[in-house]
Amino acid sequence: MKVFGKKCPACGGKNLIDRPTIPRLAALPLVHGYACADCHQQLIYFFPFSISQECRKSCRKRMPSHFLVRINDNAGQYARIQNLSEGGLCFQQQYRAAPFASPRLSIDLYNCHDGSSLEQISAEIVATNEQLLDIAGHRTTTVNYSTRFTHLSQAQRKVLAACLTQHGID
Numbered sequence: 001m002k003v004f005g006k007k008c009p010a011c012g013g014k015n016l017i018d019r020p021t022i023p024r025l026a027a028l029p030l031v032h033g034y035a036c037a038d039c040h041q042q043l044i045y046f047f048p049f050s051i052s053q054e055c056r057k058s059c060r061k062r063m064p065s066h067f068l069v070r071i072n073d074n075a076g077q078y079a080r081i082q083n084l085s086e087g088g089l090c091f092q093q094q095y096r097a098a099p100f101a102s103p104r105l106s107i108d109l110y111n112c113h114d115g116s117s118l119e120q121i122s123a124e125i126v127a128t129n130e131q132l133l134d135i136a137g138h139r140t141t142t143v144n145y146s147t148r149f150t151h152l153s154q155a156q157r158k159v160l161a162a163c164l165t166q167h168g169i170d
Contacts, residue, residue: 002051008036009043009052010129016043039128040103060085061168066112072120073105079145081109084168086160088123088148092131095141100125105147109160111167118159123147 001009008016016034019042030047042053060083067084069091071077077097082090089109103125109118127146132139152160 002049004049006045007050008039008041009050010041010127011036011039013038041127061164061170064167068110068112070108070110071105082144090144090146092142092144095143118156122150124150
């Protein structure tokens with residue numbers, strides 16, 4: 001995603017923090033690396049445009065609608081999984097949902113069809129993005145949270161890889 005001006009392409013915020021530029025771009029004049037202090041999106045400012053930078057290292061897959069994420073830190077709220085990878089997930093909540101106390105979360109992944117779950121996964125929110133949707137003639141605002149897994153055990157990695165292989169949609 002790119003936008004005109006020196007601002008975050010994800011949230012439009014202008015509160016940017018310096019970070020190192022990608023070595024192959026560092027030689028170009030007027031190229032600077034930043035991260036948004038509000039939504040943590042990494043970006044490159046290439047006068048006069050800001051371009052978001054993809055940081056995922058794993059292939060993401062869409063999950064069927066019967067897969068949900070439970071956020072343990074927020075009174076057990078549930079949210080719909082947008083996509084999942086071995087490195088993290090993106091989930092969607094209604095705008096009215098209670099905000100998170102911290103960017104660090106403890107989450108559980110649930111398969112509502114067979115009752116299986118993967119519990120106590122530590123994750124960190126790395127980006128947020130608001131989206132206006134028109135569902136059956138009703139306008140609603142949702143918030144997409146992009147997270148990365150921080151400390152997966154070997155067993156959790158194995159179960160997650162099996163889940164992605166069995167249920168993931170490319």
